[in-house]
Amino acid sequence: MWNWLNNLDRRWIFLMMFLAVSIPILIIGVTGLTFPETPTPLAQATFDALDELPSGSKILLSFDYDPASEGELGPMATSFVHQCAQKGHKMYFMTLWPLGPRMIEKNIEKVITSDYPDLQYGVDYVNLGYRAGNEGVIKVIVTDLQQMYLTDVRGVGLKEIPMMDGIRNIQAMDLIVNVSAGYAGTKEWVQYAVSAFPDKLRMVAGCTGVQAPLLYPYIPDQLIGLLGAIKGAAEYESIVNTWVRRDRLETMLGGLGFDQGQIAELVQDPSTMSSMLDEPRFADQFKNTKDRDAVIALAEAPVDPKYLEGQRRMGPQLVAHLLMVGLIILGNIIFFVGRGQGGAA
Amino acid sequence: MIVSKFIPQTEGWGEDVATWFNILAAFAFVLGGGNLLKLHLQKISSKVTGWGYSVIILVSFIATLVIGLGKFGIHPSAEYPNVAWSGPTQPEGSAFGWVYEYLLQPLTATMFAMLAFYIASAAFRAFRAKNFEAFLLLATAFIILLGRTIAGVFITSWIPPNSPFAFLRLEELSVYIMQIFNTAGNRAIMIGIALGIASTSLKILLGIDRSYLGSSED
Numbered sequence: 001m002w003n004w005l006n007n008l009d010r011r012w013i014f015l016m017m018f019l020a021v022s023i024p025i026l027i028i029g030v031t032g033l034t035f036p037e038t039p040t041p042l043a044q045a046t047f048d049a050l051d052e053l054p055s056g057s058k059i060l061l062s063f064d065y066d067p068a069s070e071g072e073l074g075p076m077a078t079s080f081v082h083q084c085a086q087k088g089h090k091m092y093f094m095t096l097w098p099l100g101p102r103m104i105e106k107n108i109e110k111v112i113t114s115d116y117p118d119l120q121y122g123v124d125y126v127n128l129g130y131r132a133g134n135e136g137v138i139k140v141i142v143t144d145l146q147q148m149y150l151t152d153v154r155g156v157g158l159k160e161i162p163m164m165d166g167i168r169n170i171q172a173m174d175l176i177v178n179v180s181a182g183y184a185g186t187k188e189w190v191q192y193a194v195s196a197f198p199d200k201l202r203m204v205a206g207c208t209g210v211q212a213p214l215l216y217p218y219i220p221d222q223l224i225g226l227l228g229a230i231k232g233a234a235e236y237e238s239i240v241n242t243w244v245r246r247d248r249l250e251t252m253l254g255g256l257g258f259d260q261g262q263i264a265e266l267v268q269d270p271s272t273m274s275s276m277l278d279e280p281r282f283a284d285q286f287k288n289t290k291d292r293d294a295v296i297a298l299a300e301a302p303v304d305p306k307y308l309e310g311q312r313r314m315g316p317q318l319v320a321h322l323l324m325v326g327l328i329i330l331g332n333i334i335f336f337v338g339r340g341q342g343g344a345a
Numbered sequence: 346m347i348v349s350k351f352i353p354q355t356e357g358w359g360e361d362v363a364t365w366f367n368i369l370a371a372f373a374f375v376l377g378g379g380n381l382l383k384l385h386l387q388k389i390s391s392k393v394t395g396w397g398y399s400v401i402i403l404v405s406f407i408a409t410l411v412i413g414l415g416k417f418g419i420h421p422s423a424e425y426p427n428v429a430w431s432g433p434t435q436p437e438g439s440a441f442g443w444v445y446e447y448l449l450q451p452l453t454a455t456m457f458a459m460l461a462f463y464i465a466s467a468a469f470r471a472f473r474a475k476n477f478e479a480f481l482l483l484a485t486a487f488i489i490l491l492g493r494t495i496a497g498v499f500i501t502s503w504i505p506p507n508s509p510f511a512f513l514r515l516e517e518l519s520v521y522i523m524q525i526f527n528t529a530g531n532r533a534i535m536i537g538i539a540l541g542i543a544s545t546s547l548k549i550l551l552g553i554d555r556s557y558l559g560s561s562e563d
Contacts, residue, residue, distance in 0.1 A: 008469070010466040010469075010470075013462070013465050013466045013469055014462045014465075014466070016465070017461055017462050017465045018462075021461070035495040036495070038498070038516070040516075040520055041520075066453060067449060067450035067451075067453045067454050068453035068454055068456060068457040069457060070450075070454065071454060071457070071458070099445075099449070099453075101434070102442075102445055131367070132367065132370045132371055132374065133366060133367035133370040134370075136363050136366040136367050136370060137367065139359075139360075139363040139366075140360060140363045140364060140367065143360055144360065147360070147364055148367065153433060154422055154424060154433060155422055155424065155425065155431055156424050212523070213523065213527045213531060214531060216523055216524060216527055216528040216531060217528050217531045217532045217535060219524075219528070228523075229493075231493045231494075314494065314495065317493070317494055318494040318495055318496055320461060320465075321490045321491065321493065321494050321496070322494075322496060323465065324464070324465055324468050324490055325487060325490055325491065327465060327468050327469040328468050328469070328472045328483065328486070328487075330469065331468070331469045331470060331472060331473065332472075332473055332474055332483075335473045335474075335475075
């Protein structure tokens with residue numbers, strides 16, 4: 001047994017990693033269960049940066065990643081679009097990566113087209129697409145957008161797009177949101193855009209796990225918020241999902257004539273909505289049971305799985321991390337025992 | 346570009362040069378394609394070891410290029426219905442979209458996912474506490490690995506969140522390590538690199554360092 005462990009074939013480790021990832025995926029896929037997430041200050045700061053802006057603010061979303069890192073970055077990109085769409089921000093999509101346009105289209109289809117069909121292309125959101133040149137593109141559009149972008153991704157001239165009216169460069173944006181998998185990405189946006197115009201440009205970012213340590217030095221001045229890998233995505237997703245439900249409930253309850261105090265009390269914990277609405281002071285507000293049922297249905301409706309991708313991926317990450325810790329401990333035990341026996345482990 | 350940074354009147358020069366850079370970048374795509382063809386045709390022609398892979402690269406490259414430029418299966422856009430090839434590059438259902446969705450995406454995602462397997466194997470074989478520095482690295486890795494999952498919360502949940510020892514909770518420790526130790530280390534490295542670039546640039550500009558011209562003198 002000891003010899004077997006000492007000369008463990010790496011294919012056994014590959015098999016263990018395969019099981020550590022695939023079994024939680026299957027269990028979470030069947031049960032739909034996710035782990036609770038407690039947001040870290042950086043995830044909260046990212047959410048607040050978008051939330052504090054008034055509805056209709058201009059947000060530049062640069063999705064600088066490709067399919068290779070979509071598993072890690074896709075969920076946070078979806079949540080960014082989800083928050084912007086719910087808040088009513090104007091979304092300007094672009095990418096510095098040649099494979100990025102499809103990432104933008106996927107998120108537009110996933111969030112805007114399916115859940116926010118009232119948002120109009122060219123009025124509420126626009127896809128500027130990809131331009132070659134990496135940081136060169138940033139350097140140009142930060143002072144003159146039209147030197148780089150004469151048309152959007154559909155070939156429509158920018159002058160014909162209503163939401164591009166009056167936008168000479170990206171300094172007109174209220175916030176830059178960057179989802180980055182490497183070069184060109186968050187570091188280049190910080191160096192060539194935010195650092196060049198610190199009084200005008202603000203930025204939040206989401207990045208891969210390997211990038212995160214390199215981006216911490218830019219917090220909090222150049223980067224207001226940062227989502228690191230799938231953990232950051234899960235935390236941010238959790239905040240956005242909770243807020244979206246509350247925001248929709250507030251709108252619905254406001255339409256039914258509830259005052260601000262009552263609304264605040266009711267949306268505090270939507271899971272208790274049904275029992276709270278039984279109290280006479282709330283129950284008397286409803287003209288019919290249909291409205292009451294609609295409020296309860298909204299409060300208790302399960303979150304669409306497409307908005308839980310980050311949280312669902314924390315399961316496989318947990319087991320994989322535990323396996324890694326176990327392997328490191330086992331490797332060290334073998335090392336120290338071998339050394340104690342005078343071996344050359 | 347250096348001049349435009351220091352003299353406000355020449356600020357526009359920097360923008361012009363940046364625009365040239367983008368034109369050059371567009372040409373670089375053509376040069377890159379040409380270089381790829383040349384390199385792999387040479388490998389095939391001289392039948393070096395692994396020339397079969399060069400065939401695969403060239404076939405994939407040419408097929409993707411033809412499908413992409415030809416816009417097969419793409420209809421003209423709604424804005425310009427009478428203009429051929431005015432449709433988007435890779436809508437769903439198009440040949441290029443198919444290549445992207447069913448070839449490129451799974452292949453690149455698979456390559457990235459394989460990293461987890463090799464990291465696990467490397468962790469088992471190489472991550473040893475051979476000395477005190479290695480032990481510190483190992484302890485930090487444990488804190489980060491556990492602190493980034495719900496396991497970290499469970500393991501140290503016995504420490505009350507409002508107690509003076511709350512910073513010892515694994516999720517708090519992992520944040521502390523990233524925000525304090527990591528930030529300090531990375532800032533030091535970044536400042537060091539910047540100073541190194543500045544001093545090397547000055548040495549080159551002042552003619553002190555001529556090694557880049559092939560001179561043996563430093």
